[in-house]
Amino acid sequence: MKRWFTVAIFSLVLAASTGALLRFGMVLGMPAWANNFGAIRHAHSHLMYFGWATLGFMALIWYYLPELTSRSLPKGVGAQMAASALLALLSFPAFWSNGYGLTQIGMAELPLGAMVAGLNGILWLIFAFLYFRATWALSQRPLPIQIWDWAIFLLLISFGGALGLVGFVVMDGESVALQQIFLHLFLDIFAVGWFNLALLGVLWAWLGKYAQLPRWLPSQSLALCITPTFLLGVSPILLADALFWVAATANLGAAALLAWHLGALWRQRVHLPPPVQFGLIIFAVHIISAIFIMWPGFWRWSASTQLRIFFLHNFLLGWISSALLGIVAALCIGWTHRMQSIVSVIWSSSVSVMLLALLWVGFIQLIPMNAVTLFWIAAWSSVTLALVSLWVGSNLLIRAGSVYHVEKDGSQPGSLL
């Protein structure tokens, strides 16, 4: 699995550097060799989604499954991971020049981004099929598997959105509402559904090495509450009030169930790597934001601000990426506790600075401040994040060949793979 963690971290480094380029581009203007801001933003977000988080979670699920099921992995996992890694990396050049638009290749005009996104989606189906085979008819489904079952259910729902989006581009669709519905069904359920549940399953699998796991925590109810929340991504002009309230109420229900997980994880935090502990604090901020959405008029007002970018990065960078990076680094690099803490402090403070700058940009109408200063702060903090990712990635390469885990009795890390 080590090589897939390496590809995932490489994707993080490349996508974080692209994020830094975009951030500097917002204050200085984009350079001539990267002048399509919208397309490069798609290259950044899709590499983060497919290459960093999805590949990282798939590798972690395959890593933990044999232990949880007492079965070996089904044939085909290696090929699926190789194809997933290749197509995830290809999404970067495919989106770079025209995003979801058409690109001239010889005589033909091809929607390269949409095509590669569709192909990535087909591999999620293969992943889901292999997972289904690996966990079929288990006499007992341990907690991480119960949670991953529903993570994969949400991955499949979001695939429906990706399929719709590809169909929309290919058929030259014109309905903005339909385009928005497909886009958010894909991107939002993918993130708040698949990533969230995949990560919770991974954290419980990690904790299973140290302590007795709770026998039950919400998974099915959580997935069902998360499903309608993609509507909150759709523009308020296109969404009927009744649908907004359905989505906002489901969102509040999901937040309550996530808070249940958060409370249980927080009680076990001493066993979690430092970046995961930081991620839990940001996760609390994410949960609390569900209450703000219920505030009459807040959601409609926020759509006219930059708060969406804060909300996205609070969740994807502050929670999902901090925790994922913490687990991958702890598993693959035999760092001392001191080293882990140093990396964690630099990462956590850079993420916090960036998130505070983005939050302020979001509330700039209410708390006036020179926006350019805030954009500079966000830009410089993004450089630190790209460098920390590079540091973790190079350590991962140097310590090739081992996956570490401290045993329940606290004994020295030993090589597991």
Ligand code: HEM
């Ligand atoms: C490492 C630090 C990161 C930096 C510097 C960064 C930077 C950026 C920038 C500048 C934008 C465009 C904002 C705008 O248009 O106002 C953006 C958008 C976005 N980023 Fe990031 N980002 C980072 C991490 C992440 C991570 C970890 C993920 C996902 C796992 C992610 C996913 C997204 C998404 C989904 C969008 C919106 C794309 C769209 O609307 O088309 N970013 N990011």
